[in-house]
Amino acid sequence: MSSLILKDILLQKKSFFFALGYSLFVLIAFQNQVLAESSYIMGAMATAYMLVIGACAYEEKNNSEVVLNSLPLKRRDIVLARYLSSFVFVFGAFIIIGLMGALMKGLGLPIPLRYVRPSDAVAVVISLAILTSFYFPVYFRFGYIKSRFFNLILFLLVFFVPSLAVSYIKEGSSYEALDRVMALIAEFSAWQTGVGAVILAVLAMAVSARISLSVYRRREF
Amino acid sequence: MGNVLEIKDLRKQYDGFLLKDISFSLPEGYVMGFIGPNGAGKTTTIKLIMNLIRRDAGEIEVCGFDNIANEQEMKEQIGFVYDENYYYEELTVNEIKRIVAPFYRNWDEGVYQQYLKLFELPAHKKIKALSKGMKMKFSLALALSHQARFLIMDEPTSGLDPVFRSELLDILRGYLISADRGVLFSSHVTSDLDKIADYVTLINNGEILLCCSKEELLGQYGLVKGDKRLLEEGLRRELIGLQENSFGFTALTKSAANIAARRYENLLVERPSLEDIMLYMIRGEKHV
Numbered sequence: 001m002s003s004l005i006l007k008d009i010l011l012q013k014k015s016f017f018f019a020l021g022y023s024l025f026v027l028i029a030f031q032n033q034v035l036a037e038s039s040y041i042m043g044a045m046a047t048a049y050m051l052v053i054g055a056c057a058y059e060e061k062n063n064s065e066v067v068l069n070s071l072p073l074k075r076r077d078i079v080l081a082r083y084l085s086s087f088v089f090v091f092g093a094f095i096i097i098g099l100m101g102a103l104m105k106g107l108g109l110p111i112p113l114r115y116v117r118p119s120d121a122v123a124v125v126i127s128l129a130i131l132t133s134f135y136f137p138v139y140f141r142f143g144y145i146k147s148r149f150f151n152l153i154l155f156l157l158v159f160f161v162p163s164l165a166v167s168y169i170k171e172g173s174s175y176e177a178l179d180r181v182m183a184l185i186a187e188f189s190a191w192q193t194g195v196g197a198v199i200l201a202v203l204a205m206a207v208s209a210r211i212s213l214s215v216y217r218r219r220e221f
Numbered sequence: 222m223g224n225v226l227e228i229k230d231l232r233k234q235y236d237g238f239l240l241k242d243i244s245f246s247l248p249e250g251y252v253m254g255f256i257g258p259n260g261a262g263k264t265t266t267i268k269l270i271m272n273l274i275r276r277d278a279g280e281i282e283v284c285g286f287d288n289i290a291n292e293q294e295m296k297e298q299i300g301f302v303y304d305e306n307y308y309y310e311e312l313t314v315n316e317i318k319r320i321v322a323p324f325y326r327n328w329d330e331g332v333y334q335q336y337l338k339l340f341e342l343p344a345h346k347k348i349k350a351l352s353k354g355m356k357m358k359f360s361l362a363l364a365l366s367h368q369a370r371f372l373i374m375d376e377p378t379s380g381l382d383p384v385f386r387s388e389l390l391d392i393l394r395g396y397l398i399s400a401d402r403g404v405l406f407s408s409h410v411t412s413d414l415d416k417i418a419d420y421v422t423l424i425n426n427g428e429i430l431l432c433c434s435k436e437e438l439l440g441q442y443g444l445v446k447g448d449k450r451l452l453e454e455g456l457r458r459e460l461i462g463l464q465e466n467s468f469g470f471t472a473l474t475k476s477a478a479n480i481a482a483r484r485y486e487n488l489l490v491e492r493p494s495l496e497d498i499m500l501y502m503i504r505g506e507k508h509v
Contacts, residue, residue: 007320010312058309067307070271071324072296220274 300364443477462501
């Protein structure tokens with residue numbers, strides 16, 4: 001399985017410069033009061049997600065699943081390697097944006113406002129896990145090209161809904177139900193919320209991997 | 222002597238195509254030419270062997286391994302060369318090898334390096350920078366470097382120059398020095414198979430039209446050319462894919478020796494090529 005992960009890394013090696021550029025862009029662009037706090041999370045997640053999608057696109061472009069499925073390996077390994085390589089990408093993206101932020105601060109620039117924190121890493125991993133949990137079953141069922149529309153909607157939802165929600169919360173909401181949910185979440189400590197989110201992400205990935213495996217076993221090439 | 226490939230009653234249905242319960246086998250030590258026109262079912266059969274598509278019915282065994290129950294063990298035994306490049310165009314020859322080699326327990330780096338040298342493959346060049354012939358050579362180098370006992374080649378020579386096609390046949394002869402190996406060579410370029418195939422399986426419209434040794438095939442079948450008047454002497458029913466023109470007729474026959482022995486006047490019985498056999502048999506099918 002490590003060969004499959006190596007393959008995804010080799011295919012994306014040129015994207016290192018993209019990750020650098022995009023991280024810089026996010027750190028500069030996400031500096032308003034609403035988004036600054038989440039700039040490391042959003043930057044790393046968007047970079048990692050684009051790397052995940054890019055790896056899927058290379059697979060389809062080269063029609064290489066014909067070769068992968070002709071090698072002596074199980075379809076299960078192909079599916080699980082795809083999930084694991086998404087963690088490799090998120091790790092890489094987080095390191096890059098973290099170092100970029102540290103370098104900017106070290107140089108005495110006014111942005112970003114703070115160094116990266118361990119809680120950012122947890123939030124990025126959880127976010128990407130949930131995002132890919134939705135994307136991969138659709139990708140494994142329909143392939144990259146046919147799942148593009150779904151991917152676009154998912155991407156817009158993930159990157160616009162949270163910022164809208166943050167501004168909505170900060171400006172004070174008038175929706176009772178949402179206020180009650182927010183109040184309920186506020187009753188938990190940060191670590192309790194974190195543990196809850198980790199459990200949710202693990203469950204989402206487990207269910208997602210099972211669905212992906214089931215649909216991929218039936219795929220024909 | 223066992224079989225490297227055994228297919229029994231294999232069936233696969235698509236919209237507008239049916240692979241009709243085909244059966245054939247390939248003994249160890251031989252090359253089987255798998256011939257037929259485009260869309261006949263050659264690639265479908267190969268994809269079914271490789272478990273790239275799911276069969277509706279039937280059984281496939283490679284070197285004694287069921288292709289579904291023992292898929293990994295089976296694929297360890299197979300070297301594959303497909304009709305086009307499916308390796309990542311963005312990666313180099315060396316990078317692809319790094320990815321592929323660990324999947325094979327019997328990967329032989331020495332053999333791979335020998336083929337790399339023989340084929341003059343540049344290890345650090347990207348796949349997209351290689352010519353079609355070089356891409357094919359690379360696929361072949363990977364296929365031959367893990368002690369595979371069964372080599373599957375799907376239209377490997379289409380679009381390649383005669384020099385490389387001739388080299389490929391020499392390589393296959395070398396590969397078959399180990400008697401426990403076999404090659405399934407799918408092609409519609411039958412001139413290559415004339416030179417190397419020991420067995421021939423002809424498929425058309427998802428049906429096997431013939432499957433036997435090339436020796437037997439060329440011994441039985443003949444290309445008959447003669448005067449049209451001979452057709453009235455009961456010859457017509459022995460002919461396959463009859464083609465008439467103002468000068469006479471041409472057809473294939475399964476009773477070449479028999480017809481030749483009758484010593485008709487103005488009749489020639491020639492040794493057919495595989496292409497003749499394929500063309501006349503398919504024409505005969507159309508007129509049934």
